[in-house]
Amino acid sequence: MELSEEHRALRDAVRGLLAGYPARAAIEQPAGYDAGLWQRLCKEIGVAGLAIPEAYGGAGATLLESHIALAEWGRQLTPGPMLGSVLATQALLRAGDQELLPAICAGDRIAALAWQGELSADHAGRLGGVADQVMDAEAADTLLVATGDALYEVASNAPGVTVEPADVLDTTRRLATIRLDGAAGRRVGGGRLLTWLRDLACVALSAEQIGAAARAFELTHEYVQQRVQFGRPIGSFQVLQHRLAEAYLRLEATTTASWTAAEALVAADPEATTLAAMAKVHCSESLQAIAAEMVQMHGGLAITWEHDAHLYLRRAYADAQLFGAPGRHLDRLAATLLT
Secondary structure (H helix, E strand, O other), rough: OOOHHHHHHHHHHHHHHHHOHHHHHHHHOOOOHHHHHHHHHHHHHHHOOOOOOHOOOOOOHHHHHHHHHHHHHHOOOOOOHHHHHHHHHHHHHOOOOOOOOHHHHHHOOOOEEEEEEEEOOOOOOOOEEEEEEEEOOOOOOEEEOOOOEEEEEEEOOOOOOOEEEEEOOOOOOOOOEEEEEEEEOEEEEEEOHHHHHHHHHHHHHHHHHOOOOOHHHHHHHHHHHEEEOOOOEEEHHHHHHHHHHHHHHHHHHHHHHHHHHHHHOOOOOHHHHHHHHHHHHHHHHHHHHHHHHHHHHOOOOOOOOOOHHHHHHHHHHHHOOOOOOHHHHHHHHHHHOOO
């Protein structure tokens, strides 16, 4: 997608702010991210509400603008509730409840969306079940629980709610398991959200993945021009040139897949579900391949804790499993093509 002048300004503003907050330092924060940075991004740029109407505290843009911000978020591997906030605010908007949106858009409230797992609610709104891969659960004020036919709000510290931090490969993204045992929820909207949420999650994650892949490629390209062996930069060796060319082609194809899926989702294209699955598969596989080349071409330097190469590799393999492994989405695509 060719970025407009306004889109480039948004990209540069987000990139400029994130550049001053290295991911490695944010990991050590008690919440797992820099709360001050999140406040600045929400107050100065409005990243949490880019795709939310102005009447509800947002910027009145679309998910394409959120895509730009998410790509920059992935580029820096920045810890924080960006991806989770996009999912939570869009779920609220689609469910028809706007009460929580202004505080989330302003960065004053963190909402964690629980939608993957076996979740249910009885006629009185008491919630039960287990949700996994819940982002931002430890820092959240509010949990949004999506069952098969409704969305519920429940306080994260309410009786019957248990938040269990998960062991993660990627330390820049904290996940948790949520256990609900009769927790009292407020029904905020109806409708079958789960298929739509899956598509949105895959597309939004793909934005982070293309950002991470682009940065991993850039850092690797820079390094091979500087690293000298046998009297010349290793980037002059034909075998590395071929591998970099292949990585570049992967990056271009992956970027196209991600943006095509995002445009289809915004346009409510009937092919959006298929394109979202394709983006998840392409972006997961390409980020893994490019991050692996980053480690290989950096050599021993890449496996030191002080270098970021291992962070990109961890992110690549963790993202591949988030919202369903590529194989699961390939199975869905195959089933669609065969019907």
